[in-house]
Amino acid sequence: MSSCLFILDELLEPLISKNTKPVRNLPDIIKSFKESWTPTSPPIITVSNWHYVYVKRDALWFVAAIHYMDEKCMNLMMILFYLDQLYYLLKNYFKKELLTKLLIIDNALLVTELMDESIDFGIIQMTDPSIIRDYIRVKINNSIATGNNSNDDSDDSDTESASSKKNAKSLGSYMPSANNLTNLWKGYSTKDETLNENVNNDNFENNDDETYINSHIARTTTMAVSWRTKGIYYAKNEFFLDVVESVQYLMNFKDKVIRRNLIHGQIKCKSYLSGMPTLRIALNKILQDDKQFLGHAKFHQCVSLNSINIKDLEKDLEGPNDISNKNFVNKKEIEFIPPDGEFVLCQYELRRHVKDPPVINMTSFDIKPNFKKFRVQISLKIETHFKRQNSTSLMTIKIPLLQLFNDYKIDLSKQPRFKSDVGKVLFNISEDFLIWEIDALKGGHGENEKGMVAEFFLFNQEEYDRLQEEAKISMNPPPLRNGPKLEELYEEMHENEDAEDTALKMKTQYVFMQFEIPYSTCSGLKVEYLKIEEDLLKYQSFPWVRYKTLNDDEYAFIV
Template sequence: MAGAVSALFLLDIKGRVLIWRDYRGDVSAVQAERFFTKLIEKEVDPESHSPVAIDDGISYMFIQHSNVFLMTAARQNCNAASILLFLHRVVDVFKHYFEELEEESLRDNFVVVYELLDEMMDFGYPQYTEAKILSEFIKTDAYRMEVAQRPPMAVTNAVSWRSEGIRYKKNEVFLDVIESVNILVNSNGQIIRSDVVGALKMRTYLSGMPECKLGLNDRVLLEAQGRTTKGKAIDLDDIKFHQGPFDSLAACQGNVCRLLIPYHLRCVRLARFENDRTISFIPPDGSFDLMTYRLSTQVKPPIWVEAQVEKHSRSRIEITVKARSQFKERSTATNVEIELPVPSDATNLNIRTSMGSASYAPENDALVWKIKSFPGGKEYMCRAEFSLPSITAEDATSEKKAPIRVKFEIPYFTISGIQVRYLKIIEKSAYQALPWVRYITRAGEYELRLI
């Protein structure tokens, strides 16, 4: 006889235990958390489609129905096919009793659920799975969901992330395309890490139940349509779309994040995007992140910083810093801040800059150079002289390993070249809506090593 399961868990879409039945006493509720962690890992792996996961000697077999996960945990070697068939039979029985199996029906009928689980499985072995037989001796009244009275979503246009009846005197949409540049440069001036993380942040003030369509200069879409654009087309990686109240449950699969939630709880119609790369959605009211993405290709650092250290004596050091903007002249970086590490025992600092201002920040053991406005194609310099205790001067400079850190923001500029080709708002009342688009590039983890 095949091995028995240890427990059966009913989980909500966030992995929280709704109901669980322990049959053998050799697992605990912690197994549900471990299962959900493994489930997210399986979603990340595009080659993994198995309904079975194994972790630390425990086998997890599961199915999903609506917004509920049905999962068994077993320490013995079970017949996976028979257990998965059993879980589907459990779904059929619950639907017979409650009309529909959802999180709500489980919460409303937990007494009946426990009675059914006790009869359907004994000491981890499947028993009765026919609803008609079970209904002969489990006659506890069950709350049946009134599914038939629910109008379909296509008729009511009701969505979980947006309320009905929203009204604004002025209909507007604000879209911010924000990119963070992550750069790591070694002491030889070689870029050893480079990527861009982007986000499309929206603020919507729209009446009714509008349908929005967004077009980007996405290479896959443009090539499929045989179209060209004035700028360059880009390749977006690790795309993740808005998921309503379930943002923490996204797991990337291939280039598009697949979510562990039903399609009707997503803002963006993922199936349509996968089919023709169209970003179509009914927006939530107010602020939300429509999409995040990443570009792993090497990028040219917008601001390049070089530092030269000269030792005039054992107790006197001069540092020359050059900062060069490597973007086009029509753009301007604002609030540039370059943090240069200096020894903790530096004294008598003498600082000169060709642009901006610099000061010593002893709490950070650093020299901070601030430039309020840094146009493209410009180069500025900063020189700093300081003294060290003569006894420890050589050791102090050789042990300093903190990198140069750079902060900046470049309005109306994206380093990836992403462009919003169009943003359409369609609503049955045919009102005119004003879309506003803004581009911003910021420094993320932007570091240049000295040694």
């Protein structure tokens, strides 16, 4: 049981304070946390009579304070999990990739109400956005918050879903009249009556309808299918399934030692289906009894345990009374009732074999100085290891230059030169790295190799002294210089750098890679079939399946 909750900014100043139990002096409680916290503090801090549990997400701190009198009934792991779920609940409401200080301040009322619904007297109640959204209908204020950081997909499927959502009449946004809704829930209405009836929007504001809806919402949380409300209706019934895999790869290029080689996968779904549909999905990993996938996959609560523990079911089937279960084992499919809106059906983590080449492999990285011509070249080559018919839609490679500028005296008064087989090369002068941008890179198995070369000029002291002497003697003005003065910009941006930080950065120089490969999965996971059934409405549905492979935050080569 938590006594109070706080949301703090990056300076540990309170943005939202919430009492879950009668507690005095909230400013003193959070002040004690601020004074006792250090960068090396564990996620649970005890100060005098208080236990502080906190998590940091984006630039915000989510803190729960527990009084010592509640020690007997507190579950620290549950509180940690609740703080993490509260963060994702806010992200779901605001539809942002990052939560900011301004966003929380502008929507303080909404954040407070979400806390009220998700926790009661220090006891966690519910954090499912699809259900809480029907309770709380406060309008989001985006007047001061800057920019929309959400990643909007540009595919046709999402465009169609956006138009269909405008016509969607779900419990959280738009409802038919109470009489029609009653018939729909009780199963009296037919498909034509339900799908083709034009509903007047004025009925939604009727007090009787509101009372009826709210009473049904309260019952939903106690039902077996608590993640989905009844009475959901969409003009166009669609279901989107995205298999997104992030590849984590870290290799010491000099020693050829692979430190990490993992696949972090998610099956993300967007459900815009009417009624209470049942979905059946068959994955090739389950059909093939992939032990690694079955052992590391975590499914949504809507998926029953019988759908996951297929191997255990085969051992438990003994008598003739288990014919239905045997048929299920033979099908090896996942059956579930989906929540409304967006949800993650499955999360999994797979280890790749050491001998499996990375999706994008760096084959060479060289720094070659030529002191006779006062030049130094950086060359890099990469090759692809995925299906030939696929290609990257976005790809960026960041090449560090800090070690180069430290080992050699670079003359930036002369423009550096770049050349690449594909894409373009940019020079980020503020952060000391090159950016190699590639629009599309086709797949292959080592035969598709591309490279780039960057050439910098070394400082020539003799040439510099000669030009200075000529400038003193000559009566002509110095020649006009075109382009930016990079040497002045570089000195201005790096004049206040700390020597210790620079030395620390030079110890580990990484070549980072960012890429996106649509229509492909690194693990080979495939949806064999997806079937949607709704026994009451029996409508036509449109399932969509996509695949995508991305880089993880840690996809790099140590050089």
